[in-house]
Every structure is written in C-alpha cells, then in structure tokens.
Amino acid sequence: MAAESNFLLQSTVFLAAAVICVPIAKRLGLGSVLGYLIAGMLIGPFVAGFITNESEEIMHFAEFGVVIMLFLIGLELEPEKLWRLRRSIIGVGMTQVVTTAGLIFAACLFLDLSWQSSLAVALALSLSSTAIVLQTLNEKDLMQSEGGQNSFSVLLFQDIAVIPILAILPLLAVNSAAASGDKTFFSDLPVGLQTLAVLAAVAVIVFAGRFLIAPLLRIIANSRVRELFTATALLIVVSIAYLMQLVGLSAALGTFLAGVILANSEYRHELESDLEPIKGLLLGLFFIAVGASIDFRLIAENPGTVAFLTFSLIALKFGILFAIGRFFRFSIGQNFLFAFALAQAGEFAFVIFSFVGRLGISTPETLNFGIAVVALSMTITPLLFIINEKLIQPRLCSGTVFADERAADAVEEKNAVIIAGFGQFGSTIGRFLRANGIEATYVDNDADQVNFLRRMGFKVYYGDATRADFLLAAGANDAKVFVSALASPEENYELVETLQKHFPHLEIMMRARNRYDAYEFIDMGVKNIYRESLDTSVRLGVDVLRKLGRRAYTSRRAGLSFLQNDEEAMWQLAEHRHDEKKYISEARARIKYQEDVIQRDLGTSEDILDHAWDSEPLVRGAGGSS
Numbered sequence: 001m002a003a004e005s006n007f008l009l010q011s012t013v014f015l016a017a018a019v020i021c022v023p024i025a026k027r028l029g030l031g032s033v034l035g036y037l038i039a040g041m042l043i044g045p046f047v048a049g050f051i052t053n054e055s056e057e058i059m060h061f062a063e064f065g066v067v068i069m070l071f072l073i074g075l076e077l078e079p080e081k082l083w084r085l086r087r088s089i090i091g092v093g094m095t096q097v098v099t100t101a102g103l104i105f106a107a108c109l110f111l112d113l114s115w116q117s118s119l120a121v122a123l124a125l126s127l128s129s130t131a132i133v134l135q136t137l138n139e140k141d142l143m144q145s146e147g148g149q150n151s152f153s154v155l156l157f158q159d160i161a162v163i164p165i166l167a168i169l170p171l172l173a174v175n176s177a178a179a180s181g182d183k184t185f186f187s188d189l190p191v192g193l194q195t196l197a198v199l200a201a202v203a204v205i206v207f208a209g210r211f212l213i214a215p216l217l218r219i220i221a222n223s224r225v226r227e228l229f230t231a232t233a234l235l236i237v238v239s240i241a242y243l244m245q246l247v248g249l250s251a252a253l254g255t256f257l258a259g260v261i262l263a264n265s266e267y268r269h270e271l272e273s274d275l276e277p278i279k280g281l282l283l284g285l286f287f288i289a290v291g292a293s294i295d296f297r298l299i300a301e302n303p304g305t306v307a308f309l310t311f312s313l314i315a316l317k318f319g320i321l322f323a324i325g326r327f328f329r330f331s332i333g334q335n336f337l338f339a340f341a342l343a344q345a346g347e348f349a350f351v352i353f354s355f356v357g358r359l360g361i362s363t364p365e366t367l368n369f370g371i372a373v374v375a376l377s378m379t380i381t382p383l384l385f386i387i388n389e390k391l392i393q394p395r396l397c398s399g400t401v402f403a404d405e406r407a408a409d410a411v412e413e414k415n416a417v418i419i420a421g422f423g424q425f426g427s428t429i430g431r432f433l434r435a436n437g438i439e440a441t442y443v444d445n446d447a448d449q450v451n452f453l454r455r456m457g458f459k460v461y462y463g464d465a466t467r468a469d470f471l472l473a474a475g476a477n478d479a480k481v482f483v484s485a486l487a488s489p490e491e492n493y494e495l496v497e498t499l500q501k502h503f504p505h506l507e508i509m510m511r512a513r514n515r516y517d518a519y520e521f522i523d524m525g526v527k528n529i530y531r532e533s534l535d536t537s538v539r540l541g542v543d544v545l546r547k548l549g550r551r552a553y554t555s556r557r558a559g560l561s562f563l564q565n566d567e568e569a570m571w572q573l574a575e576h577r578h579d580e581k582k583y584i585s586e587a588r589a590r591i592k593y594q595e596d597v598i599q600r601d602l603g604t605s606e607d608i609l610d611h612a613w614d615s616e617p618l619v620r621g622a623g624g625s626s
Contacts, residue, residue, distance in 0.1 A: 013050045017043045018284050032139065033132050034382035036284045040291020041379075047296065067255045071237050073130060073159055074259020075271060088150055092328055093157025096342070099320050101126040104313075116172040117362040121370055123165050124353055125313060127158045129346035131286060132381050137341065140385070145446065146330060147337030154342060159256065162348050166355060167198055173359040198247055206261060217267045233271050236262070286347065293350075294375045298368055309369065310376045314384075318343040333393060340388040344377040411461050414475035415441045419483045420465035420495065422453060425511060425532070426485030430458075440483075441474055466494040468502040482506045489517050496524050515570055522574045529570075538563055565593070 017039035025035030043050040101122040108118035133151055134143075142148040213236060220232045237258045244254025262271060299306045318339045325335035353367050353374075362370075417433065417440035419426050426442070433440055442460045444450050450462040463470040465486070476482070482499060486492050492510060499508055509528040512518040518529045538559045545555035569590040576583040 013043050014285065014288055018288060033135050033287055036287030037291040037379045040288035041294060044292030067241060070256035071259040074256045075263050088153035089157045092150055092324060093154045095324050096154050096321060097126050097158060097161055100317055103316060113366065117366060120169060120172055120356045120361045124349040124370065125345050127346045127348045128155060128342040129344055129378050129381065130155045130159060131347055132378055133341050136382060136385055142337065145334060147334035147341065150330065150338050151341045165352065169355055169359060172361045210261065213261055221267060229270065290375055290378055293371065295368060295372055298372055306372050309373045313345060313373060314343045314377055314380065336388055336392050340384045343384060344381040345374040349374040411441060411474045413441055414478050415439050416480045417483065418474055418476060418479050419485060421485035422460050423487065429483060429485060443474055466491060466498050468498050471503065476503045476506065479506060481509060483509045485511050489513060493520065496521065496526060518570055519574045519577050
C-alpha cells in the first residue's frame with residue numbers, strides 16, 4: 001500500500017510540475033521543451049527534493065521515455081523516406097558524426113582519458129537530441145525548411161548509427177569478466193565473438209519480425225477490437241526490447257528496431273494514430289526526467305569545469321555543423337538554424353553511458369561529468385533556438401523561414417488564378433499557363449525559395465496560403481481558380497478548410513501525393529484532385545508501348561483510357577476505403593474491368609482506325625517520344 005501511495009504521489013508531482021511550468025514557459029516564449037526541463041529541475045532530488053531517489057530511479061523514467069520515443073521514430077522510418085533523403089543522410093549525417101567523434105576523441109585523449117574511454121565518450125557526445133530538436137522544429141513550424149530537413153536527415157543517420165555503436169562497445173571493455181553484473185546469453189564468449197553474436201541476434205530478430213509481426217497484426221486487426229490492437233503493438237515493443245536486453249543490448253535500441261520493422265507494415269498508420277495521443281505526454285515525461293537527473297551537487301562542486309565542458313561541447317559541435325553546412329552550400333540563414341539545432345548532446349548519450357558503465361569502459365567520475373554535460377547541453381538547446389530566432393536571424397539572414405519574424409508580402413496584382421506553392425510542381429503549372437497567355441498570382445511560404453525565385457526573375461509573393469487574411473489580400477475574392485501545389489498534405493487539408501469557409505466560390509484544384517491523400521480530399525468535398533505521379537507514370541507506359549512497336553495513336557488512346565478508368569476507380573473506391581475487405585474486393589474488380597476495356601478497345605479498332613496515324617509528325621504529336 002505504501003508503494004502504491006508513493007507511486008501515486010510521484011505521478012501527481014510529475015503531472016503537476018508539467019501543468020504549472022509548461023504553460024508559463026510557453027507564455028514566456030521559451031517553448032514546451034524547456035518548460036518540461038525546468039519542471040524536472042524543480043522537482044528533482046537536488047532542488048526541491050519532491051523526487052527523493054537519486055539518479056538511478058530518475059534514469060529509469062528517462063529510459064522508459066527513450067524507449068517509447070524511439071519506437072515512434074522507428075515507426076516513421078519508411079524506406080521511401082530514407083531513399084528520398086539518402087544523399088543528405090549519408091553525406092551530411094555521416095560527415096557530422098565522424099568529424100565530431102574524431103575531434104572529441106582527440107580532446108579526451110588530451111585530457112588523459114584512456115583511448116577506450118575516449119572513444120566511448122566521443123561516440124556518445126557526437127549524437128544530438130532527436131526528441132528536443134524534432135519537437136522544437138515542429139513547434140516553430142520549421143520542419144519543412146532547408147535547415148529543418150537537413151537536421152532531420154542528420155538525426156536519422158544518428159539514430160541508425162546507434163546500432164553499430166552499441167554493438168562495438170563490448171570490444172572496448174577493459175575487463176569483460178567484471179564489466180557487467182548482468183548475465184546475458186553470450187557473457188561467457190570472448191569479446192570478439194560477443195559482438196558477432198549480438199549482431200547475429202539482431203539479424204534474427206529482424207528476420208523473424210518481418211515474417212511474424214505482420215501476420216499477427218492482421219489477425220488482431222480482423223478481431224476489430226481497437227484496444228487489443230494497441231496492446232499487441234505494445235507487446236511486440238516490450239518483448240523485442242526484453243530479448244535485446246537478454247543478448248546484452250539496450251532496451252531502447254530494441255524498441256527502435258521494433259519501430260523500424262513495423263514501419264513496413266500495412267498497419268503503420270493505425271499504430272501511429274493509436275499512440276499519437278500519448279506521444280506528447282511520454283516525451284514530456286522524458287524531458288522532466290532529464291531535468292531531474294542533473295546533479296546540481298556535482299555542478300556546485302565543479303562549476304567551472306562543468307560549464308567549460310558544456311560550452312566547449314556546444315561550441316565545437318556548432319563549429320563543425322556550420323562548416324558542414326557551408327561545404328554543402330546551405331543558405332546562410334538555414335545554416336545557422338542547422339548548426340544551432342544540433343549543437344547539443346542527445347538522449348542516446350544516457351543510453352550509451354549506461355552501457356559503458358556496465359562494461360567498465362570509463363570511470364564513474366567520467367560518466368557523472370558526461371551525464372551532467374549532456375543534460376545541461378540539452379537544457380540550453382531551447383535557449384539556442386531563441387538566440388537564433390530573436391538575435392541572429394533578424395540581423396544577418398532576412399530570408400530564413402521564421403513565419404513570426406517576417407510579415408507577408410503585399411500582393412500587387414489581381415488575377416483569375418492563384419497558385420500556392422512554387423516548387424517544381426507549381427512552377428511547371430505556372431510556366432504552362434503563362435505560355436498560354438494566362439497570368440497567375442504565385443504565393444509560397446518558404447522565404448528562401450521566394451528570394452531565390454525572385455533572383456531568377458519570377459514574381460512570387462511570400463505568405464501563408466492557409467491564412468484567410470493573406471488570401472484576401474492576394475485577390476481570392478476576385479479570382480476564379482485556386483491551384484494548390486503545396487507538398488504537405490497537412491497544409492493542404494488546412495488550406496481546403498480555409499478556402500471552403502471563406503471563399504466558397506473558388507474552383508479548387510488540389511495536388512495529392514497519392515491515392516490515399518486523394519481519398520482525404522474527396523471526404524472534404526474537393527472535386528478536382530491531381531495525383532503527383534499518375535500522368536507521368538502513364539506517359540512513360542505509353543512510351544514503353546511505342547518502344548515495343550505499338551502504333552502511336554493506339555498507345556496514346558490506351559493511356560487516355562487508362563487515366564479515365566483509374567480516375568473513375570478512385571472515386572468509387574473512396575467509398576470503401578475504411579472497409580479493407582470490401583476495398584480489396586472492389587479494387588480487384590476495377591482492375592479486371594480496366595484491363596478488359598482496354599483489351600477490347602485494342603482488339604476492335606487498332607488495325608482499322610490507327611494505320612493512318614503512323615506518319616512521323618503524327619507519331620511525335622500523339623505522345624510518343626521516339
């Protein structure tokens with residue numbers, strides 16, 4: 001009963017601290033992350049003492065926060081996203097980790113640490129805080145900026161790099177027999193074989209997960225008990241984490257791996273929607289634990305040393321990141337954002353230091369200083385964002401994406417067409433219309449992109465197209481057609497709501513990434529939807545027919561027939577998309593119908609109608625590329 005009372009008391013203290021501190025921090029412009037960190041400091045054992053147990057129990061809270069956070073991160077690691085960002089992930093991410101680890105390793109050797117301890121500390125401190133950076137970038141609406149996207153790419157590489165880092169740490173153990181009191185399946189093997197065995201165990205878990213998890217989720221989903229589906233996801237997470245601990249790896253690493261495995265599952269979106277309501281609370285719990293873990297007694301006894309190490313780490317990482325940004329030709333404003341965002345150490349350092357301690361690679365004193373430096377650098381990060389946003393950007397970089405810092409442009413023209421989003425998609429539409437004598441008003445919410453396009457000679461206005469007042473100023477009352485070429489589905493959803501509420505007379509023409517985004521727009525009542533890759537894919541298919549000897553007009557007509565049938569199918573299937581069994585049945589029927597129509601068309605008209613279209617000028621005009 002006493003234990004239950006203590007648990008309820010601590011839960012009350014954690015929640016009360018968050019409820020009090022976070023709104024105050026937000027009101028002061030400090031952000032929710034710093035609010036959680038301050039709450040943790042206040043209730044921790046070294047300030048108010050509401051949490052009386054010291055770092056070990058507090059870090060259990062932090063470990064749990066990291067475990068859930070890494071599962072959610074892993075869940076978002078779609079192969080398509082990784083492939084799209086491969087250049088920045090490998091190029092920028094690897095350069096940052098290798099360079100930072102190398103310089104910190106040299107600095108630790110200079111401070112007379114052993115080479116094993118120096119390498120372990122360097123690898124831990126080379127990583128940044130995924131939780132704080134992504135949370136802050138999303139809060140400030142900077143995720144889609146150049147600096148935000150490159151920060152995301154580096155964090156992805158760092159998350160993946162944790163796997164080999166934790167795998168090679170046993171090789172650094174000075175005395176493997178006494179390195180850990182925890183007995184694992186491979187404890188009796190030589191150190192080198194332990195590493196190979198751990199890597200083999202990871203491979204086995206991945207292989208088993210691919211062939212067991214998806215069928216299990218399918219069975220549970222068919223039961224149509226929503227809470228059972230969530231419970232199954234948590235069972236998978238916890239069991240994989242436990243298995244990873246049995247082979248001597250971190251539970252956090254196992255959970256991240258579980259998320260990566262589930263990222264390929266057809267039920268990924270359901271998992272995300274089920275866990276989204278508790279995601280913010282779990283991250284808040286983690287930040288509170290980080291704040292509470294700061295050993296102010298150690299800092300009070302060694303204030304100069306801790307401050308010097310903390311600011312040296314931030315300065316070193318900032319310098320490396322800024323140099324990398326210059327090398328990869330980031331714009332000056334986005335480079336400052338990139339360097340400030342990733343200049344801290346990260347939550348993975350707590351996991352690595354814990355592992356290092358069990359292996360006996362570093363002394364407890366070194367690890368205590370490391371934990372203090374990591375926690376303080378993470379605490380300072382929201383302040384670095386504020387310094388960048390309030391002081392650096394307004395004075396040096398007029399073009400960076402800070403919506404609150406730059407007012408929307410005054411629109412000087414009124415046209416029948418407004419196009420929102422002037423990237424590759426939108427600019428192609430604009431060039432086509434202008435070539436046909438149609439002038440349009442172009443707006444974009446990326447200030448760097450607007451500045452670049454203006455230097456290229458395009459008249460583009462900076463502003464947020466989801467704001468009714470900006471649309472009014474851009475002439476939405478007098479326009480006839482509104483084209484959204486925005487890439488973000490979330491922005492497009494908000495845009496549709498604004499247009500339907502304030503400018504119902506406008507004909508909305510909406511860009512969609514795929515069929516599933518199109519279904520969302522259909523539910524919202526949008527009539528004109530254009531999937532990004534559909535026309536290009538069909539045009540390529542038409543050219544394939546031409547390369548194989550099919551007549552030009554026949555190929556062109558087959559492409560048009562396919563497009564018409566696919567559009568009809570999209571609208572019909574939208575009615576069944578929430579019923580998987582019905583959806584699959586209808587989709588199979590539509591595919592068969594589409595193939596039958598095209599084959600019937602080819603069989604009755606190719607030889608009779610199409611031979612006259614085979615002169616060379618008509619071949620080119622009918623859509624063939626040969």
